[in-house]
Amino acid sequence: MFEKIILKNMDHPQSHTLEAYVESGGYKALATMLQKYSPDELIEQVKQANLRGRGGAGFPTGLKWSFVPKNAENPPYLCCNADEGEPGTFKDRAIMEKDPHMMVEGMIIAAYAIGARTAYIYIRGEYELCIERVEKALEEAQAKHFLGKNILGSDFSLDVYIHRGAGAYICGEETALLESIEGRRAQPKLKPPFPAIKGLYDSPTVINNVETFACLPHIIERGANWFRDIGPEGSPGPKLFCLSGQVNKPGLYEAPMGITMREFIEDFGGGACSGKIKAVIPGGVSAPMFPESELDTKLDFESLAAAGSMLGSAGVIVLDDSACVVEVITRITEFFNHESCGKCTPCREGLDWCAKILRRLEEGEGTHEDLEHLDTLCPTIFGNSFCALGVGASWAVQSALKHFRPEFVQHIEQGKCPFH
Amino acid sequence: MELSGELVGEIRQVADNYPNARSAIMPALYLAQAQYQYLETDVLRAVAVTLDVPEIWVFELATFYTMYHTEPVGKYHIQLCTNVSCLLGKAEHLKQYMEERLQIETGETTEDGKFTLSKVECIGSCDKAPAMMVNQDYYENLDQVFVEQILDRLMVQSSSDQET
Numbered sequence: 230m231f232e233k234i235i236l237k238n239m240d241h242p243q244s245h246t247l248e249a250y251v252e253s254g255g256y257k258a259l260a261t262m263l264q265k266y267s268p269d270e271l272i273e274q275v276k277q278a279n280l281r282g283r284g285g286a287g288f289p290t291g292l293k294w295s296f297v298p299k300n301a302e303n304p305p306y307l308c309c310n311a312d313e314g315e316p317g318t319f320k321d322r323a324i325m326e327k328d329p330h331m332m333v334e335g336m337i338i339a340a341y342a343i344g345a346r347t348a349y350i351y352i353r354g355e356y357e358l359c360i361e362r363v364e365k366a367l368e369e370a371q372a373k374h375f376l377g378k379n380i381l382g383s384d385f386s387l388d389v390y391i392h393r394g395a396g397a398y399i400c401g402e403e404t405a406l407l408e409s410i411e412g413r414r415a416q417p418k419l420k421p422p423f424p425a426i427k428g429l430y431d432s433p434t435v436i437n438n439v440e441t442f443a444c445l446p447h448i449i450e451r452g453a454n455w456f457r458d459i460g461p462e463g464s465p466g467p468k469l470f471c472l473s474g475q476v477n478k479p480g481l482y483e484a485p486m487g488i489t490m491r492e493f494i495e496d497f498g499g500g501a502c503s504g505k506i507k508a509v510i511p512g513g514v515s516a517p518m519f520p521e522s523e524l525d526t527k528l529d530f531e532s533l534a535a536a537g538s539m540l541g542s543a544g545v546i547v548l549d550d551s552a553c554v555v556e557v558i559t560r561i562t563e564f565f566n567h568e569s570c571g572k573c574t575p576c577r578e579g580l581d582w583c584a585k586i587l588r589r590l591e592e593g594e595g596t597h598e599d600l601e602h603l604d605t606l607c608p609t610i611f612g613n614s615f616c617a618l619g620v621g622a623s624w625a626v627q628s629a630l631k632h633f634r635p636e637f638v639q640h641i642e643q644g645k646c647p648f649h
Numbered sequence: 650m651e652l653s654g655e656l657v658g659e660i661r662q663v664a665d666n667y668p669n670a671r672s673a674i675m676p677a678l679y680l681a682q683a684q685y686q687y688l689e690t691d692v693l694r695a696v697a698v699t700l701d702v703p704e705i706w707v708f709e710l711a712t713f714y715t716m717y718h719t720e721p722v723g724k725y726h727i728q729l730c731t732n733v734s735c736l737l738g739k740a741e742h743l744k745q746y747m748e749e750r751l752q753i754e755t756g757e758t759t760e761d762g763k764f765t766l767s768k769v770e771c772i773g774s775c776d777k778a779p780a781m782m783v784n785q786d787y788y789e790n791l792d793q794v795f796v797e798q799i800l801d802r803l804m805v806q807s808s809s810d811q812e813t
């Protein structure tokens with residue numbers, strides 16, 4: 230077995246308190262960093278570690294930080310993306326509920342690297358306990374001078390505030406998230422300019438995911454090389470995987486990337502409920518699904534991208550042979566249609582159309598022509614959407630059509646859902 | 650209408666977290682909603698006055714974000730997740746059961762104003778599916794027996810609330 234890093238404190242009943250966190254070695258990294266590293270050296274360390282963002286896109290964290298201009302006119306901001314809303318994902322919730330200080334320490338480290346003096350944590354509105362725990366963690370950290378003015382006696386100061394979301398999935402998209410903090414409707418903005426150059430209140434802004442922050446104290450404590458040695462070369466470091474669906478032992482697991490989907494589902498999840506896997510969604514519902522025959526694909530950024538999907542939020546959803554793929558993809562499309570922010574036509578209108586066609590097919594009232602419509606509609610949405618919501622939504626439908634076309638045809642020919 | 654002095658104080662305080670008043674609209678709406686249960690037009694106007702921002706800035710947020718209620722909701726707002734992992738866990742059956750038990754359709758509120766039943770998107774309980782929230786409380790690993798118990802308890806609770 231390998232050592233748990235991110236989940237190491239989770240079994241401690243008081244793991245969310247500062248006391249427990251410090252007892253487990255917490256906030257040592259912060260002190261070490263202030264003594265040992267300049268911001269530039271810190272960025273170099275994180276680049277060396279090859280930490281890649283855990284929020285969905287896998288962008289190299291050190292590189293992102295290095296885009297922030299030095300001595301910019303407006304001081305930079307740091308934002309924590311805790312809007313976790315990708316169906317099948319619950320890892321950030323666990324970190325915030327059970328070990329919020331790991332994330333907070335990571336944020337302080339990141340703020341030091343980019344020279345931010347103010348940070349916001351954007352937490353989805355439904356996560357009441359997370360908000361409570363993070364609020365408390367911030368208070369505790371402030372009382373011990375890990376936060377606030379002159380952190381641990383240094384000349385580095387940082388204030389952190391929570392901004393509570395209010396039930397819009399699109400706020401997870403980074404530019405929409407910034408719009409939401411600025412008090413606007415959450416609609417994505419054109420990039421460039423990238424947030425690192427012009428973000429929150431027109432200042433340079435770095436946005437990272439909760440789990441990305443949670444990795445940082447460990448990189449400082451144990452070194453970039455240690456981090457790099459875990460998992461495959463292109464996707465190093467400890468990683469959380471959320472396992473759900475028709476699987477015997479659903480749950481939150483930590484594993485090095487590079488494990489195959491099959492190994493993960495069998496070894497950690499105890500296999501599919503019915504004993505027979507039909508399909509697996511590897512990274513939240515935006516990630517194209519795989520049929521059973523492709524389960525030897527590895528769960529890491531590169532392998533999944535090469536296989537035509539993505540690691541995304543690492544929300545692994547298992548469908549066993551009792552599941553109806555048409556029903557699942559219909560529900561996924563209805564989700565995206567509901568969450569479309571309405572800014573661009575391909576997504577706003579296209580997904581609505583898509584969802585209606587799929588619902589018709591699922592109910593056994595679809596036609597072969599409907600299927601052909603989907604074949605042309607999906608690539609249109611895919612290629613013309615303004616942000617990755619429309620792209621991911623149509624990509625997911627395409628994967629279902631590609632791997633499970635006979636199931637769609639069965640619905641048409643039998644005039645009903647063969648699984649219900 | 651005017652907001653109470655206490656609420657105005659809370660809104661002013663949260664506004665200090667941001668460099669401009671517009672950013673404080675979302676937290677202000679939460680504060681107002683906690684006080685008034687839902688956000689009717691007059692409340693939205695009063696929030697705009699308190700923050701000294703155009704009314705449209707407040708209206709557009711109250712209508713864009715689903716967690717702000719511009720219509721009354723029941724005392725107990727049941728929010729059942731029906732996204733993929735909960736769907737695979739047969740959340741639809743629970744939805745039907747609750748509709749029959751409460752004698753409303755999803756999206757409606759009982760006549761006595763006690764229960765609103767909504768279906769919602771993923772609430773991050775996928776490993777403990779199916780799951781739902783009642784107001785801010787999570788209920789996970791649901792089955793019909795458990796849902797029955799929850800509803801029973803809430804019904805008792807709500808009738809005793811009425812007596813006091």
Ligand SMILES: Cc1cc2nc3c(=O)[nH]c(=O)nc-3n(C[C@H](O)[C@H](O)[C@H](O)COP(=O)(O)O)c2cc1C
Binds near residue numbers: 439617618
């Ligand atoms: C529609 C959409 C939803 C997203 N939701 C989230 C989310 O809930 N949490 C998150 O961290 N990133 C989310 N992302 C990715 C963010 O835009 C961004 O890439 C990420 O927060 C960057 O952090 P990282 O580099 O640490 O991964 C989403 C992206 C899109 C397009």
Ligand code: SF4
Binds near residue numbers: 568571573577617
């Ligand atoms: S793709 Fe969808 S969510 Fe993204 S900007 Fe267009 S309408 Fe909004």
